[in-house]
Amino acid sequence: MKSIHLKEIETLPGKRIEKSDTFNFRCHRGLSCFNQCCRNLNLFLYPYDLLRLKNSLKVSSEAFLDRYVDVVMKPDSFFPELLLKMAENNEKTCPFLTEKGCSVYPDRPDTCRTFPVEHGLLFTDAGEKPEQVHFFRPPDFCMGRHEPDSMDVTAWAVNQNAVVYNDMTARWAAVKALFLTDPWGNDGFTGAKGKMAFMAAYNMEKFQEFVFKSTFLNRYDIKPALLKKIKQNQTELLKFGFTWISFFIWGIKSADISSR
Ligand code: SF4
Numbered sequence: 001m002k003s004i005h006l007k008e009i010e011t012l013p014g015k016r017i018e019k020s021d022t023f024n025f026r027c028h029r030g031l032s033c034f035n036q037c038c039r040n041l042n043l044f045l046y047p048y049d050l051l052r053l054k055n056s057l058k059v060s061s062e063a064f065l066d067r068y069v070d071v072v073m074k075p076d077s078f079f080p081e082l083l084l085k086m087a088e089n090n091e092k093t094c095p096f097l098t099e100k101g102c103s104v105y106p107d108r109p110d111t112c113r114t115f116p117v118e119h120g121l122l123f124t125d126a127g128e129k130p131e132q133v134h135f136f137r138p139p140d141f142c143m144g145r146h147e148p149d150s151m152d153v154t155a156w157a158v159n160q161n162a163v164v165y166n167d168m169t170a171r172w173a174a175v176k177a178l179f180l181t182d183p184w185g186n187d188g189f190t191g192a193k194g195k196m197a198f199m200a201a202y203n204m205e206k207f208q209e210f211v212f213k214s215t216f217l218n219r220y221d222i223k224p225a226l227l228k229k230i231k232q233n234q235t236e237l238l239k240f241g242f243t244w245i246s247f248f249i250w251g252i253k254s255a256d257i258s259s260r
């Protein structure tokens, strides 16, 4: 989910749609374009994508980051992004693409399941809360748009099991939006604070260890009910990680965490 400024919205490709607008789309094996969209991509992964994929592949976050991802800093942000490395073949296929299709289909990233719809956060100069905006953006070769099935943004998310993904991506986008300005000072992102924030977003095992096996719980007050949830559920721990980044880096208060 990208951050969009009001002045650039008219220049973006694709058609802007409202949540209730309907569009025609269906993707299936019978189409001549099947799997054509899974190659030569700039596919950015969000923290929840990483969590689902590393669990699907039964590897640690660290192993996943080493093998599948380039860590990149976009010019308009002060927090690094994860770019999925395409395979080193002529077509630069997605590393998860097989002859039978997507090998991680139940855990495919949010961008893949939401495609050809894209979500963005629209910012204005007035500094109001950003508005979620949607685009319908199938490339020319995508035949799914000629299918008769019609749906709106919400129905499409349900159809693709993307509701939790969309929610996690929106939560992350709100945190990422904070990093449009530089919080790191002279240390830069590679300083201690940057490394801790990176861990909370992208390294579940290390963050788990940090929360439960360091002095973290002596330093922060977390409500018992929340503590129980984050002990038992990695998705809840990741959400908590977003809250902690906002608090630790930006001092944004929340009912979920305070300093002791
Ligand atoms: S190009 Fe479009 S219709 Fe074809 S496989 Fe990809 S998403 Fe489906």
Ligand code: SF4
Pocket (backbone or CB within 6 Å): 037, 038, 039, 043, 094, 095, 096, 097, 098, 101, 102, 103, 104, 105, 108, 109, 112
């Ligand atoms: S993760 Fe799956 S759906 Fe997404 S690009 Fe790769 S093969 Fe295609």
